[in-house]
Amino acid sequence: MPLEEELSSYAARFAAALIDPGRATPSLVTGPNGKAAVRRYNVYRNNVTVSLIDALAAIYPAVQRITGVEFFRAMARFHVRASPPTSPLLLDYGRDFPAFIETYEYACAMPWLADVARIERAWLDAYHAADAAPLSRDVLALVPPERLADVVFTAHPAAGIVRSPFAAVTIFAANRGGEMPGRIDAGTPEDALITRPGMDVVVRHLPEGGAVFLTNLMSGQPLGDAAASALQSSPGFDIAANVAGMIEAGAFTSINFGEA
Known part of the structure; x- marks a missing residue:
């Protein structure tokens, strides 16, 4: 397999479980001496999720102020898992967040929030x-x-x-x-x-x-x-x-x- 295709395949398999904490660490992810790197991968996975939640908080500050930080971050975490980014630009992320809010069970008491x-x-x-x-x-x-x-x-x-x-x-x-x-x-x-x-x-x-x-x-x-x-x-x-x-x-x- 050409190096470019190999790297692309590795990246796709590496990213597959980043957003879903229920998925196992990809077997190709190893640490020094070929040992499993579950803990390291989980730290990276958590950092990715937190970064996307932070991006949503920066885009939707009024929504966060209305709901409170704890509620907002819980809602945003569900959104991140349901809608992972499709662009490397964080500016483009979260365009479907308003539609997600409409379907989020715990926000139904705030029908205007979306x-x-x-x-x-x-x-x-x-x-x-x-x-x-x-x-x-x-x-x-x-x-x-x-x-x-x-x-x-x-x-x-x-x-x-x-x-x-x-x-x-x-x-x-x-x-x-x-x-x-x-x-x-x-x-x-x-x-x-x-x-x-x-x-x-x-x-x-x-x-x-x-x-x-x-x-x-x-x-x-x-x-x-x-x-x-x-x-x-x-x-x-x-x-x-x-x-x-x-x-x-x-x-x-x-x-x-x-x-x-």
Whole structure:
């Protein structure tokens, strides 16, 4: 067997039991003089798991603050065993953690927790997104009124939306700051717009109809169609306020008139 294939095979067999403590130490793992290295392998296995739990704690600090460190690390340990990393970049790990939280039995008393985690994941993605100059309100002001409905917007690389039937934005904000949060009515639906128009990531609570409007704009719908959908879903939708808000938030970078 060529050396490259041999090393690849060794790595695959070495890694196979790293996440699962119930699996035996691979027979190929030996110490000095060919002796079994069960203890050494277990130490390494524990270090890998702890590192992945630490990575999740760094990505989801608000979730950890809500649950407490002990609860969070126990939940994260189950996630690590169920979903080992598929990329060498720890930044990419834990994208499915919010979905795991939804299925985690002991978190069922906090049905909003998964959406808070989704906002935190979107926050991190926005932080590492590519730089781009946000759209200036002056550019939109140059569009003739009769053509405004046909305008198509290009989303900023850092822009994202998280919708929730719970007060996920308020809970997120209360648990990412240094102050102790007060009482929150978790049953109030809230939608979030996550952007990074400059150096700092900002999470905004979207007004009525805002999430439908922006989601459609980000998917390439013209302004008129996106506004009509928002009005259909939320009769109180205010198009002027929402356009002003999205420009202020830096959610888009440019405009065009589509293929027409």
